[in-house]
Amino acid sequence: DMLLAPCDSQIYCTGEVLRQVQMAKLFDDDKYFVDMKLTTAPEVVVEAFANLSSGFPNKTVPSSELRKFLQTYFEEPGKEFEQWTPPDWHSKPKFLSRVSDSKYRSWAEELHSLWKSLGRKIRDDVRDHPELYSQIYTPHPVVVPGGRFRELYYWDSYWVINGLLLSEMTETARGMILNFVYLVERYGFVPNGGRVYYERRSQPPFLPLMVESFYEVTGDKDFLRQVLPALETEYSFWMQNRSLAVSMSGLTHILNRYNVPVDRPRPESYSDDVELAEGLSAEAQKKLWIELTSGAESGWDFSSRWYIDSTGRNNGTLRDTQTSSILPADLNAIMCRNERLLASFHRILGNEEKAAEYEKALSARIKVVESLLWDAERGAWFDFSLVNETRHTSFYPSNLAPLWAQCYSNPEMANQAVQYLTGSGGLDYPNGVPTSLRESGQQWDMPNAWPPLQHMIIEGLSGLNSAHAKELAFSLAQRWIQTNWRAYIKYEAMFEKYDVNGDGKPGGGGEYEVQLGFGWTNGAALQLLNQYGDRLSSGGSVLSASVLPGLVYSILKSLF
Numbered sequence: 001d002m003l004l005a006p007c008d009s010q011i012y013c014t015g016e017v018l019r020q021v022q023m024a025k026l027f028d029d030d031k032y033f034v035d036m037k038l039t040t041a042p043e044v045v046v047e048a049f050a051n052l053s054s055g056f057p058n059k060t061v062p063s064s065e066l067r068k069f070l071q072t073y074f075e076e077p078g079k080e081f082e083q084w085t086p087p088d089w090h091s092k093p094k095f096l097s098r099v100s101d102s103k104y105r106s107w108a109e110e111l112h113s114l115w116k117s118l119g120r121k122i123r124d125d126v127r128d129h130p131e132l133y134s135q136i137y138t139p140h141p142v143v144v145p146g147g148r149f150r151e152l153y154y155w156d157s158y159w160v161i162n163g164l165l166l167s168e169m170t171e172t173a174r175g176m177i178l179n180f181v182y183l184v185e186r187y188g189f190v191p192n193g194g195r196v197y198y199e200r201r202s203q204p205p206f207l208p209l210m211v212e213s214f215y216e217v218t219g220d221k222d223f224l225r226q227v228l229p230a231l232e233t234e235y236s237f238w239m240q241n242r243s244l245a246v247s248m249s250g251l252t253h254i255l256n257r258y259n260v261p262v263d264r265p266r267p268e269s270y271s272d273d274v275e276l277a278e279g280l281s282a283e284a285q286k287k288l289w290i291e292l293t294s295g296a297e298s299g300w301d302f303s304s305r306w307y308i309d310s311t312g313r314n315n316g317t318l319r320d321t322q323t324s325s326i327l328p329a330d331l332n333a334i335m336c337r338n339e340r341l342l343a344s345f346h347r348i349l350g351n352e353e354k355a356a357e358y359e360k361a362l363s364a365r366i367k368v369v370e371s372l373l374w375d376a377e378r379g380a381w382f383d384f385s386l387v388n389e390t391r392h393t394s395f396y397p398s399n400l401a402p403l404w405a406q407c408y409s410n411p412e413m414a415n416q417a418v419q420y421l422t423g424s425g426g427l428d429y430p431n432g433v434p435t436s437l438r439e440s441g442q443q444w445d446m447p448n449a450w451p452p453l454q455h456m457i458i459e460g461l462s463g464l465n466s467a468h469a470k471e472l473a474f475s476l477a478q479r480w481i482q483t484n485w486r487a488y489i490k491y492e493a494m495f496e497k498y499d500v501n502g503d504g505k506p507g508g509g510g511e512y513e514v515q516l517g518f519g520w521t522n523g524a525a526l527q528l529l530n531q532y533g534d535r536l537s538s539g540g541s542v543l544s545a546s547v548l549p550g551l552v553y554s555i556l557k558s559l560f
């Protein structure tokens with residue numbers, strides 16, 4: 001593979017301006033600088049910087065001079081948007097009436113109102129002068145996550161769109177999907193987010209699921225026909241550039257992985273990546289940057305889930321991140337769902353042959369998932385390590401992703417997986433299912449719980465034909481909604497992640513401060529409020545959140 005910079009921009013992705021500004025740490029967060037707008041053409045800025053730096057020893061510009069330079073050639077982030085209120089927002093979407101707890105109903109109304117503050121329209125100037133911005137132009141308005149995340153994000157948008165559809169904001173949802181289609185047409189895949197420094201990596205491929213949600217609500221076949229070619233282009237991208245054939249016991253198995261051919265520090269976390277790589281050989285540094293960028297592609301940036309130490313075990317520190325050596329259970333579950341969706345979209349449109357092709361891919365996938373990822377003894381699916389050709393058996397919610405995707409052939413596997421979950425330790429916390437049981441200091445680990453993972457587990461359980469699994473799904477929804485609600489009362493805000501301990505506490509750790517807003521949190525909460533609105537309660541319940549997990553555990557134990 002040819003290795004590349006994160007993008008071609010000499011300001012935002014490569015070069016001395018980026019290196020010197022980021023290493024001088026002028027701002028608390030490296031993302032700030034790469035979100036600034038240029039006041040003049042990038043070539044002019046590069047040349048001005050070369051002139052400036054030539055006057056200093058080692059061509060190193062002191063901080064005070066760097067600040068002056070930024071004042072001349074850059075503007076604050078945020079200049080790329082114009083004021084926009086979603087025109088399809090209206091005050092009383094029907095789902096609100098399904099929420100019976102009156103406190104939750106008014107809260108749901110407030111969450112519904114938050115779409116107005118998270119909507120953004122990109123100025124025409126970004127389209128006409130893309131060289132002055134890191135923002136990638138998209139033709140339709142977007143709903144952003146919030147806080148430092150001032151642009152669209154790929155997998156976040158799945159939960160945002162699900163929330164928008166409940167909010168009856170069909171046009172905004174349609175526009176967001178069409179933006180992704182536009183990005184696929186331009187790049188061949190969906191970039192991680194709406195910035196040039198994200199343009200050579202993707203994120204978990206949720207575009208077909210967005211289309212599924214949209215189609216379920218609108219039944220719009222013309223829309224399906226319009227977007228299907230882009231979905232197929234994206235699917236080919238993952239199969240051609242993010243797949244791997246593993247030969248085992250005389251058979252060849254093809255599965256997907258996160259693997260980004262970019263061997264430089266991430267521009268938005270430049271100094272972190274440089275410091276982490278300090279002391280390594282040039283070759284080892286490049287390898288680490290490939291693995292960190294691939295970790296960002298997984299959406300789980302960062303996590304002990306991607307650590308493989310020198311003995312080949314799922315252990316170590318951030319420096320041991322080896323994302324591309326892992327065949328992830330969740331990515332392959334998503335691909336499974338995508339194959340099923342592509343088959344069903346083709347069938348709806350009358351393309352029988354194409355439908356059959358994707359069905360074939362789906363059955364092949366299910367076989368491989370069962371032979372490489374399924375662990376019959378433990379009763380769950382696990383990431384497969386290419387380093388020592390074994391499964392990583394620690395608890396991660398992603399171990400249940402094939403359950404959610406229905407990526408298995410025998411319903412008995414689902415029962416076993418529910419049993420696995422019950423005994424995994426993942427249910428022992430009052431405020432949600434943690435991302436792992438390891439406290440690594442990284443944000444995709446203990447004690448953080450993330451909205452997309454809660455939603456996937458709950459949806460997986462609630463879709464099973466078992467009263468116990470459905471009850472467990474409800475109890476997890478109850479815990480999660482209470483966590484969101486308690487933090488909302490305390491801080492008047494929705495957070496990107498929460499702490500599984502404490503009483504409505506935002507999450508933490510990782511390389512940036514916890515962010516408010518927040519797109520996918522609001523979307524996932526609205527979905528649960530809709531699905532369980534008749535049963536969820538904001539408090540005063542007989543069972544306090546702290547005794548609930550133990551109770552659920554003992555009930556389940558007695559049943560199996």
Ligand SMILES: OC[C@H]1O[C@H](O[C@H]2O[C@H](CO)[C@@H](O)[C@H](O)[C@H]2O)[C@H](O)[C@@H](O)[C@@H]1O
Binds near residue numbers: 145192266268296
């Ligand atoms: O700047 C650090 C990283 O920030 C993003 O990742 C985190 O936020 C995203 C938006 O909510 C979310 O999609 C992702 O799962 C989070 O880990 C960004 O996507 C990363 O690429 C970036 O390195």
